[in-house]
Amino acid sequence: MEKALVLGGGGVTGIAWEIGILAGLAEHGVDLTGADLVVGTSAGSVVGVDVRSGASLADLYRTQTRPPGSDEIYARMGWGVMARYLRAMLLSRRPEAARVRVGAIALRAKTETEEARRRVIESRLPIQQWPAGRLQITALDALTGNLVVFDAASGVSLIDAVGASCAVPGIWPPVTINGRRYIDGGIRSAANADLAAECDRVIVIAPLASGFGPLASPGNQARALSEAGAQVTVIKPDKAALRAIGRNVLDPARRPAAALAGYAQAGAVAHQAKAVWSG
Secondary structure, eight states, rough: EEEEEEEEOOOHHHHHHHHHHHHHHTTTTOOOOOOEEEEETTHHHHHHHHHTOOOHHHHHHHHHHOOOTOOOOOOOOHHHHHHHHHHHHTSSHHHHHHHHHHHHHHOOOOOHHHHHHHHHHHOOSSOOOOOEEEEEEEEEEEOOOOEEETTTSSSSOHHHHHHHTOOOOTTSSOOOTTTEEEGGGGBBBSSSSGGGOOEEEEEEOOOOOOOOOOOOOOOOHHHHHHHHTTTEEEEEEOOOHHHOOHHHHHHHHGHHHHHHHHHHHHHHHHHHHHHHHHO
């Protein structure tokens, strides 16, 4: 029985909440770090590296609960960026066309340099090389809108793969890899759970659980996996977690509260997670 852990996007608060959920589930006897496949999108790509690094979930959780340092970078999804996203999505009935429009937004945006952003990504990862366990990291080609899945066999550095998956259009710069520009894999889906189609048991942890316009929601993707015969559950933030996360998922000041909320929520979802993971 192949097991998959799918980790969705959701900014710095999403990373914290996911780590809180994982650490809390482990405390309740449901350790997901032994998944045969880990799929990471955007924030989930960072958590995916954490999971595959061999680091203790308890240690990772403690790190997330610490107050942000003075070197933390604050960012916000401003109304201007959101309006451009809305226009790109609502004017495009085909998902591919919508992704191309968003890619164009990313390529035009004035952001910090790729080099500066790469240093930030590197500082956040506990390892610098691809781990032994199967890890898939999603990104989009900014020009074509096509999904790209990076893994240990792709010939791409782990830092660049994560940087590409986390390259929020209009906020962070697209990542150049072999002459192509790549952006956030969450522009296709908040979790890209369909990549776990080969697996029999799938747990999706999705800070952003809703779809929008042509973006497939984690719930719909999970439903398709279930209809194909897999045992699947989607874990999304409860009301307390949503309050802790707040409206700006890029605000590091909200990170400790998001981690605590994820850890607290784990007890309520442990039964459903165990039913899928262990039968």
